[in-house]
Amino acid sequence: MQIVNFFYELARQHKQINGFFYGKAYEKGAANEAHPLMWLDDPIYGQSVNQTLSYTCNVDILGIPEGDEDVLNVQATAFRIGIVLAEKIQQTYPSTGFKMGGFTFVSLREYYDNNAAGYRFTYTIIQANPVDRCSDDFEQHKQFPKIDALPDFGLENPDGCAIFNEKNGLPNFKIMNPDGCAIFKDNE
Structure with a gap:
């Protein structure tokens, strides 16, 4: 996805960021990430407004404090990185087409x-709708291949009933259909 690659490039190029992840929030904190870390949450929300796409991207800038006294230093560094990222997004508009629409933050x-x-x-990031209006993506007479819901299998029973008795160790049971024919039967 183009927006994920965009954030990956921002993280890769930033001098202080040592890692990037795009994933579910519950995967954070597994202690296998390189910090300071940029974590882009999956899913990314979006909407189309006036021929533009608007992405809402939750990005965590995280570090590991060396103790309680270090928490404020880590938060201050993360805040500076987040503010600089917002400015960088705006600066890339001529080459990427992504424009900063605004952002909120929480410690x-x-x-x-x-x-x-x-x-x-x-971050709310805005982009002109990138749809290729010249491409021919539809074929009016296209058909999907027909796929049967269940595979066919041959029946050796002259009554047309299948007997499944190759499983040893199962309890003995018979399931009868309305015609009185056993559908499933264990070894007797």
Whole structure:
């Protein structure tokens, strides 16, 4: 997805960021991330407004404090990184087509299993609708291949009933259909 690649490039190019992840929030804090870390939450929300796409991206800038006295330093660094990212997004508009629509932020402390600290930024990024209006993506007479819901199998029973008795160790039972024919039968 283009927006994920965009955030990956921002993280890769930033001098202080050592890692990037795009994933579910519950995956954070597994202690296998390189900090300071940029975490882009999945899913990314979006909407179309006036021929533009608007993305709402939740991005955590996280570090691991060395103790309680270090939490404010980690948060201050994360805040600076988040503000600089917002400015960088705006500066890339001529080359990427992404424009900063605004953002909110909230501080994080004792965050997830690894007790990270930092800031969560919710960026609203706007892009002109990138649809290729010249492409021919539809075929009026296209048909899907027909797929049967269940595979066919041959029946050896002259009554047309299938007997499944190759499973040893199951309890003995018979399931009868309305015609009185056993549908499932265990070894007797």
